[in-house]
Amino acid sequence: DGGITQSPKYLFRKEGQNVTLSCEQNLNHDAMYWYRQDPGQGLRLIYYSQIVNDFQKGDIAEGYSVSREKKESFPLTVTSAQKNPTAFYLCASSIVSTSTGELFFGEGSRLTVL
Amino acid sequence: AQSVSQHNHHVILSEAASLELGCNYSYGGTVNLFWYVQYPGQHLQLLLKYFSGDPLVKGIKGFEAEFIKSKFSFNLRKPSVQWSDTAEYFCAVEYNQGGKLIFGQGTELSVKP
Numbered sequence: 001d002g003g004i005t006q007s008p009k010y011l012f013r014k015e016g017q018n019v020t021l022s023c024e025q026n027l028n029h030d031a032m033y034w035y036r037q038d039p040g041q042g043l044r045l046i047y048y049s050q051i052v053n054d055f056q057k058g059d060i061a062e063g064y065s066v067s068r069e070k071k072e073s074f075p076l077t078v079t080s081a082q083k084n085p086t087a088f089y090l091c092a093s094s095i096v097s098t099s100t101g102e103l104f105f106g107e108g109s110r111l112t113v114l
Numbered sequence: 115a116q117s118v119s120q121h122n123h124h125v126i127l128s129e130a131a132s133l134e135l136g137c138n139y140s141y142g143g144t145v146n147l148f149w150y151v152q153y154p155g156q157h158l159q160l161l162l163k164y165f166s167g168d169p170l171v172k173g174i175k176g177f178e179a180e181f182i183k184s185k186f187s188f189n190l191r192k193p194s195v196q197w198s199d200t201a202e203y204f205c206a207v208e209y210n211q212g213g214k215l216i217f218g219q220g221t222e223l224s225v226k227p
Contacts, residue, residue: 035217042204042218042219042220043204043206043220045214045216092158102148102160102163103150103215105158106157107157108157
């Protein structure tokens with residue numbers, strides 16, 4: 001079954017700890033994205049990558065880091081520098097070459113910082 | 115700055131009522147337009163999209179949206195909603211083909227049986 005797998009689904013961490021959220025896709029998509037979803041604010045783009053070993057900051061990149069060493073994988077690290085990390089994080093992918101723009105989403109990871 | 119605005123944060127309707135959710139975006143040249151839906155407990159999925167051609171596009175489950183270029187709007191409509199339409203709806207805009215999607219704030223739709 002093709003799709004996007006995010007893990008863990010729920011994560012609790014203490015303040016000051018870095019956490020890494022996993023995102024894997026087997027759709028052979030070129031581009032991958034990380035969004036943050038907060039109530040009343042919709043989805044805000046954190047980072048995106050259109051090709052392996054390259055990524056760009058989105059609108060709210062501060063306090064986050066990513067890597068794209070493999071086409072299938074785009075992990076997101078929420079660092080201790082992120083001031084308000086408790087949120088719902090969504091990973092998505094798309095086909096860049098056809099420029100359809102349609103995103104395919106994972107089920108999300110809910111991070112709670114205690 | 116590129117932005118997308120959804121005017122209604124929470125809409126409550128009875129079954130069989132008509133629905134219209136507003137979406138406006140800031141000018142930015144050529145755009146591709148999308149509506150995504152997130153049903154309770156499910157992941158976001160595409161409802162419909164507009165790239166070019168007929169400004170009235172039809173999506174899944176009886177939804178449609180109209181692109182009005184002069185108003186920078188892409189409103190979502192459904193003539194008769196069902197309880198199963200209860201979900202959160204997001205408008206999204208892709209500025210400059212191949213770029214990132216900018217999402218609106220989302221509209222939560224509650225349909226009373």
